Amino acid sequence: MEEAIRQFLLEGERAGMRYSLGTPRSNAALTSGLQLGQRAGSSLEFREHRDYQAGDDLRRIDWNAYARSDKLTIKLFRDEISPHLDLVLDGSCSMALEESSKLQASTGLAAVLATAAENAGYTHKTWLLRDWCEPVANSSNRPSLWDNLEFDYRGNPVEGFTRVPPKFRRQGMRALISDLLWLGEPSRVLQQLAQGASSVFVIQVLAAADLNPPERGRVRLVDSETDEEREIYIDDRAISRYRDALARHQQNWLRACRQAGSVLVEIVSERIVSSWELVELVKIGILKI
Amino acid sequence: MPVFTFPLALLGLLAAPALIYIYWLRSQTRKRKVSSLLLWLDQREMWEGGRNIYRLQTPLLFFLELMTILLLVTAAAGPMIRAGEGGRPLVVVLDDSFSMLGGKSESARILAFQAIAKEIRASHYEPLRLVLAGESPQVLGEISTSEGTGTDQAITLLNAWKCTSPVAKLEEAISFAFELGGTRTRVLVITDHAPSEEPGDSRLQWWAFGSPRPNMAFVNATRNTGDLEDRILLEIANLSESTNSTTLTIKADNKSSINTQDSITLGKYETRRIILTVQPGSPALRARLGGDLLSIDDEVVLVPGEHKAVRVDLRIGNQALRELVEKGLQSMLNANITRADPELVITDEVESRDERSQSWILRIVSEKDAASYLGPFVVDRAHRMSEGLSLGGVVWGSGRSSTFPGSPIITAGNIPLLTDVERAGIHEMRLRLRPDLSTLQETPNWPILISNLVNWRAGTTPGLQQSNVRLGSDVTLSVESRIDSVEITEPQSNTKKLPVRDGSLTVKGDLIGVYNLRAGDNIYPFAVNALAREESDLTKAAAGRWGNWVKAADLQWEYRNMSWVLLLLAMIVLGIHGWLSSRNK
Numbered sequence: 001m002e003e004a005i006r007q008f009l010l011e012g013e014r015a016g017m018r019y020s021l022g023t024p025r026s027n028a029a030l031t032s033g034l035q036l037g038q039r040a041g042s043s044l045e046f047r048e049h050r051d052y053q054a055g056d057d058l059r060r061i062d063w064n065a066y067a068r069s070d071k072l073t074i075k076l077f078r079d080e081i082s083p084h085l086d087l088v089l090d091g092s093c094s095m096a097l098e099e100s101s102k103l104q105a106s107t108g109l110a111a112v113l114a115t116a117a118e119n120a121g122y123t124h125k126t127w128l129l130r131d132w133c134e135p136v137a138n139s140s141n142r143p144s145l146w147d148n149l150e151f152d153y154r155g156n157p158v159e160g161f162t163r164v165p166p167k168f169r170r171q172g173m174r175a176l177i178s179d180l181l182w183l184g185e186p187s188r189v190l191q192q193l194a195q196g197a198s199s200v201f202v203i204q205v206l207a208a209a210d211l212n213p214p215e216r217g218r219v220r221l222v223d224s225e226t227d228e229e230r231e232i233y234i235d236d237r238a239i240s241r242y243r244d245a246l247a248r249h250q251q252n253w254l255r256a257c258r259q260a261g262s263v264l265v266e267i268v269s270e271r272i273v274s275s276w277e278l279v280e281l282v283k284i285g286i287l288k289i
Numbered sequence: 290m291p292v293f294t295f296p297l298a299l300l301g302l303l304a305a306p307a308l309i310y311i312y313w314l315r316s317q318t319r320k321r322k323v324s325s326l327l328l329w330l331d332q333r334e335m336w337e338g339g340r341n342i343y344r345l346q347t348p349l350l351f352f353l354e355l356m357t358i359l360l361l362v363t364a365a366a367g368p369m370i371r372a373g374e375g376g377r378p379l380v381v382v383l384d385d386s387f388s389m390l391g392g393k394s395e396s397a398r399i400l401a402f403q404a405i406a407k408e409i410r411a412s413h414y415e416p417l418r419l420v421l422a423g424e425s426p427q428v429l430g431e432i433s434t435s436e437g438t439g440t441d442q443a444i445t446l447l448n449a450w451k452c453t454s455p456v457a458k459l460e461e462a463i464s465f466a467f468e469l470g471g472t473r474t475r476v477l478v479i480t481d482h483a484p485s486e487e488p489g490d491s492r493l494q495w496w497a498f499g500s501p502r503p504n505m506a507f508v509n510a511t512r513n514t515g516d517l518e519d520r521i522l523l524e525i526a527n528l529s530e531s532t533n534s535t536t537l538t539i540k541a542d543n544k545s546s547i548n549t550q551d552s553i554t555l556g557k558y559e560t561r562r563i564i565l566t567v568q569p570g571s572p573a574l575r576a577r578l579g580g581d582l583l584s585i586d587d588e589v590v591l592v593p594g595e596h597k598a599v600r601v602d603l604r605i606g607n608q609a610l611r612e613l614v615e616k617g618l619q620s621m622l623n624a625n626i627t628r629a630d631p632e633l634v635i636t637d638e639v640e641s642r643d644e645r646s647q648s649w650i651l652r653i654v655s656e657k658d659a660a661s662y663l664g665p666f667v668v669d670r671a672h673r674m675s676e677g678l679s680l681g682g683v684v685w686g687s688g689r690s691s692t693f694p695g696s697p698i699i700t701a702g703n704i705p706l707l708t709d710v711e712r713a714g715i716h717e718m719r720l721r722l723r724p725d726l727s728t729l730q731e732t733p734n735w736p737i738l739i740s741n742l743v744n745w746r747a748g749t750t751p752g753l754q755q756s757n758v759r760l761g762s763d764v765t766l767s768v769e770s771r772i773d774s775v776e777i778t779e780p781q782s783n784t785k786k787l788p789v790r791d792g793s794l795t796v797k798g799d800l801i802g803v804y805n806l807r808a809g810d811n812i813y814p815f816a817v818n819a820l821a822r823e824e825s826d827l828t829k830a831a832a833g834r835w836g837n838w839v840k841a842a843d844l845q846w847e848y849r850n851m852s853w854v855l856l857l858l859a860m861i862v863l864g865i866h867g868w869l870s871s872r873n874k
Contacts, residue, residue, distance in 0.1 A: 094324035102324075181325040210324050220318040223326045230326055231318055245328040 008104045009143040012111025015276035016143075019116035019287040021085060021173070049073050085117040085124040086168040088133065088193065089149070090178030093225040096151040100207035103151060105269030106177050109203060111143035112278065113175055116287050118142075122173070129157050129178070132164035154225045158184035161192050170196040175286075177203045179210065180249070186256035193262070200262035201286055202253070208270045213242050292848060294367030301362035305355060312351050353866040357859050364855035369848035377475060379414035380466035381405060383450050384480035385423040386457035387760075388824040391502055391583040397481035397830065398452050400498040402444075405479065409443050418469060419446050422462030422480075423454030423799075424761050428469070453585070453799065455760040455821040463493065481830045488836035499830025503529030505553075505578050506586035506825035508560065510818055512757050514569060514594035515622065521565040521591055523576055527555030528826040535579035539565070542572040553578075569596070573803065573816065586825045589818040590803055594756035597747045598623045602631030602648070604638055610653060610722075613730045617739030624743045633746045649746050650717040656688030659723040662701035672698045673745040674707065674718070677737045686726025695719055707738075714749070714770075714792060718742070749792070753806070753813045758798050759820045767793045768808040776807040780817070 052061060052072035062075040089095075089110050096103040110126060117124040126139035126146060130153035137147035153160070157178065168174055174197045176189070194200045213234060221230045232238060250266070257264040265280050272278060281287040293299065323329070389398040409417065409432075419429035430446040459478060466476045475492050478484075481499025488495055509524035527533050534554040555561055567574065570593055578587040601624050605611040614635050618624045635651045666680040675698060687706050695708030695718070710717045720738075724730055748754050754765045766775060768789055775794050778784045780802025787794055789808075798804065798817035806813045819825075 097324050098322050179324055181327055183327060207324065215319075218315060218318040220320045221326060221329055222320060222322045224322050224324055226326075228326055230329060232329060242328050245330075249328065 005103065005107050005149050006144065008107040009111045009146055009149075011104070011273075011276070012108030013115050013143045015108065015278075016112035016115025017119070019112060019278070019282075019289060020120040021113065021117040021122055022120070022285040022288040048076050050076060083120070083122045084169045084172035085113065085122045086166070086172055086174045086197075087113055087117075087124060087126040087139075088166070088174065088176045088178075089126060089128050089136070090157055090176070091128040091130040091149075091151050092153040092155075092157055092178075092182070093151060094179055094181055095205070097207050097209070097224055100209055101269040101273045102179065102205060102207045102210075104273045105267065106151075106205045107149065108273060108276065109205065109267065109278075110177055112276065112287075113177075114139075114143045117173075120288075123169075125169070127166050129153075129160050129176075131155055131160050133161055133166035135166075156182050156184055158182065158188055161189050165192060168193075168195075168197065171198045173198055174200045175203060176200075177205060179206055180204045180253055181210070186253045187259065190256050190260040190262060194260045200260065201284075202257055202262055202264045203281070204250070204253070204264060204266045205269050206266060208268060211246070211268065213239050291368040291370045291851070294369060294850070296366055298365035298367070299362060301365060302359070304358045304362070308351070308354055308358060350866060350869060353862050353869070357862050357866070360855045360859035360862065364852040364859065368851045368855070370851055377414060378416055378418070378470045378473060379475045379477060380418045380420055380470040382420050382422050382426075382459065382462045382466050382476060382478045383429065383447075384457040384459065384478075385421040385427075385450065385452055385454040386824045387452055387454065387585045387819055387821070388457075388499070388583070388827060388830065389452040389481050390585055391481070391504065391827040391830065392500060393582055393584075395500070397498040397500070398450070401479045401496065402447055402450075404496060404498065405447065405477075406440055406444060408477070409440050414475075417443065418466075419443070419450070420462055420466050420469065421450065421454075422457045422459045422478075424456055424458060426458075426462040426465035453760065453801065453819075455819065455824060457824075467492075481827075483831040483833060484835055491837065494834065494836040496834050497831050499827070499832055501830050502582050502827040503527075503531065503533055504583050504586070504825055504827045505529075505533055505535045505555070505581055506583065506822075507576065507578065507589045507818065507820060508586075508822040508825060509562075509820055510576070510589040510591055510757065512574070512591040512594060514596045514756075517569065518566045519569055519571060519593060521567060521574060523563040523565070523589070524560055525553060525555070525563065525578065526560040526822060526825070527558065528822070529828060530557055532556045535581070537563075538577045540575045540577075541567075542575070569593070573814070583825065583827060585801065585819045586821075589820070590816040591757050591818075592803060592814045592816045595752045595813070596623070597750055597752055598625045599633055599743050599747045599750070600625050600627050600629070600631045601633045601635060601743070602626075602628050604634060604636035605653070607637055607655065609724060610637055610655070613724060613735070614653075614739070617736045618743070620736050621740055621743050623747050624739075632750065633743065647715060649715060649742075651742055652717065652719045654688070654719055654721045655723050656690075656721065658690075659686050659688050659726055661686045661726045662704060662706075664701060666706070667697075667700045667702075669696075669698045672709065674698050674709070674738065674741045676741050678734050680734060683732055683734060684726070684728040686723030687721040688723075693719065693721065751808070751811070753815055756813075756815045758815060758817055760798060760801060760817055762798050762817070763795050764798055764804070764815050765793055765795045766806050766808065766813055772808050778805040778807070780804065 049062060049065060050073070052074050056074050060074050062073045065071070065073040065075070087110055089106065095106050114124045114126060124140065126136040127133050128136050128149060136149060138145045174193050176193055180186070180202070190200070190202070216234050219232055219234050221232055222228070254264050263284055263286070265284060265286070267280060278287055282289060389401070390396050415433065417432040421427040421429050429449060432442040432446065457480065459480060463476055463478060467474065470476065475494070478493065478495045480495070480497050482497055484495045505525065505527055507523065508526045509522065511522045513520045525537065532554065534552060536550055537553050538550045553561060573590055573592040576589050581587065601618060603611060603614060603626055605614060615626070618626060631648050633651070634648045635653070637653045637655065662685045664680065664683075666683070666685070668675045668678060668680065680699070685701055685706055687701065687704060689704065691703045691705070693705040693708055695705070695710040697705040697708050699707040706721050708719045722729065729735055748765070749767050751767055751769050754767075758764055768775065770792055772789055774786050774788050776784060776786045777796060780800045794806075796804065796806065798815070801817055801819050803814055803816050806815070
């Protein structure tokens with residue numbers, strides 16, 4: 001593994017000391033676990049009562065309260081969630097795009113999440129998505145001790161995900177860090193990811209160059225994964241078309257994430273590596289300060 | 290081939306490689322790695338070029354821009370093309386003097402002949418006219434080159450260019466050529482010497498084909514016929530920068546009389562005069578020099594002339610006046626004073642005239658009422674009686690009356706002094722003179738007057754005025770009134786008959802040799818010799834070409850500027866370029 005990647009992990013580890021892992025608010029797949037979630041759940045720790053609503057589990061009706069008040073009341077307990085984080089890191093070449101901070105942001109972000117998970121009492125495991133989803137060596141330890149992180153995969157990550165499905169821990173949180181710039185149906189990945197998970201969140205790490213195309217003029221674009229070349233005359237129209245395509249792509253993923261009950265967050269690598277202020281993740285509750 | 294008015298503008302063609310360089314730079318695409326080409330898949334291919342970035346990208350716009358540059362630069366250079374299908378008129382002025390023959394097989398005429406034929410083959414002239422420059426300009430012919438036979442026609446015409454004139458008046462011929470050809474014409478002068486100055490008219494070119502050569506030549510030859518002997522004068526000149534020798538052979542047509550051959554050595558530009566006397570009526574005499582590179586002036590023929598004496602009857606009562614007239618007549622070789630059948634009567638009698646007489650009359654009128662006149666004298670210089678007169682300082686005593694019969698030949702103010710009345714070829718002149726009030730008789734003008742009168746009268750008698758003339762001179766033959774035509778036999782034995790007008794015929798001696806004029810039963814021979822020192826002198830001959838036809842101002846006459854066409858094309862190409870550019874955006 002490159003020393004630079006270790007440095008990025010170390011940076012992320014330091015940054016992650018400020019955070020602890022939370023549970024995303026929009027997660028609908030929470031089930032019982034070891035940690036108490038923010039939502040009502042099936043743990044034994046009582047949280048509150050509320051009026052019965054159609055569709056509520058009849059087993060949770062507080063009959064004692066009904067006897068006293070002749071009113072159907074539901075007894076809510078704190079949700080118990082499994083305190084484990086499976087972190088899937090996209091190992092394709094595009095994550096190490098030249099002249100960008102994508103590699104630094106991705107590895108650092110993984111380290112932040114792992115450290116934040118530890119801070120929250122989670123166990124964690126990191127997977128590298130290449131031709132198959134392989135566990136990162138020493139990934140249960142501190143991020144700075146991880147090993148064999150190589151971002152040189154030139155295939156489609158969807159195939160890697162489905163070829164040998166990873167053995168994620170059940171009821172655990174799962175996070176995918178990727179630029180999502182590949183062809184394929186997002187739901188295939190998300191279904192795989194969400195199966196048996198307590199919550200899933202997807203962090204799309206994009207370089208500034210991914211959001212804003214290169215300079216105008218005659219440019220020979222080279223795909224960082226396939227080395228395919230394409231000569232394009234970039235002008236305002238081309239830039240507009242590119243941005244439209246990116247927006248459509250992100251909309252596809254967002255739609256798929258909603259369907260799978262997961263959360264999608266976009267991170268611009270160049271913005272976060274300078275200060276590691278992960279406002280976007282804090283805002284939706286993935287991280288807590 | 291087009292001609293460019295401003296060829297320096299062609300430097301603008303350097304913009305073409307600059308444009309190619311710009312396109313080459315544009316074809317050098319920047320390489321940029323991206324995360325994925327996924328989002329670029331719906332981009333169109335570059336319309337400027339293909340995928341091969343190592344080759345110059347040459348789209349249609351490049352060719353349009355290149356074409357625009359070429360058109361604009363060419364337009365700026367001012368391309369001129371020939372106007373219409375026809376060529377430009379050309380008049381070739383040919384030096385017809387015999388100096389063009391110097392050099393024999395390498396003479397200026399032969400070299401010029403070849404150069405003209407080459408020029409006609411190389412260029413298109415329409416029409417092409419040939420003018421001979423001799424004593425006076427003469428049109429040799431006109432050629433139309435449109436049928437592709439111009440060269441053959443020109444060669445046929447040029448064969449008539451003999452170069453036998455004693456002089457070439459090129460200035461007159463050039464002026465004539467411009468009048469003949471018009472303002473658009475070009476004039477090409479063909480000669481054997483350099484122009485006095487570079488031709489100022491850019492329509493004129495001067496081609497000389499001469500070469501300096503030494504030449505021994507006859508420059509003068511005369512034969513004076515007298516009662517007792519014929520005097521022959523020959524002048525031979527060495528026209529070169531060095532001493533030269535030659536042989537002089539003199540032969541008479543009847544071989545028995547004279548047959549001599551001498552060697553002559555002459556220094557630089559030396560002239561030797563040789564005088565011979567022969568018996569009156571001796572046959573034609575031929576003098577020949579040893580051969581050199583110009584043969585036309587190496588031989589002279591001198592035929593015997595006719596001794597024409599005028600019978601003069603003096604009917605003058607005034608003794609002093611008679612002595613004056615007799616003194617004047619005695620100085621004339623061809624005046625015989627006699628009373629029998631006079632041809633000229635000089636008298637002081639008043640109005641005594643026999644109407645049947647063919648005699649000319651000079652009537653000297655001495656009026657009592659007279660005065661001396663110092664002038665100014667008005668002289669009719671066209672009259673034969675005024676030849677050689679110089680009346681400056683002369684005192685002329687004459688009557689005072691301003692009315693006097695006859696056409697005035699000499700007047701003092703409005704006072705006629707000498708008048709002439711002509712009736713059927715018979716002249717009656719009146720001379721108003723008071724010798725006691727005049728100095729005229731003491732000046733050379735008096736014998737000149739008498740001589741003019743006698744010679745004039747002698748010239749009107751049947752026969753030739755001159756029997757030996759220089760090449761190009763006119764020879765006048767007077768014939769009897771009954772003769773209405775004369776048959777001429779030229780030196781090459783060509784015979785033609787010419788009509789006689791007013792009792793005389795003038796023939797131009799433009800061929801070297803002996804002419805024979807037959808008038809009735811009489812034959813009058815005369816000889817023409819090439820005697821022209823200037824033309825025999827070949828030392829000043831030169832070769833070269835002067836003048837330039839291709840000048841901007843003159844191009845407008847025969848060429849048409851095509852810049853506007855190119856500018857129009859450039860605008861069209863730019864319009865297409867703009868349309869394509871907007872369509873591709």
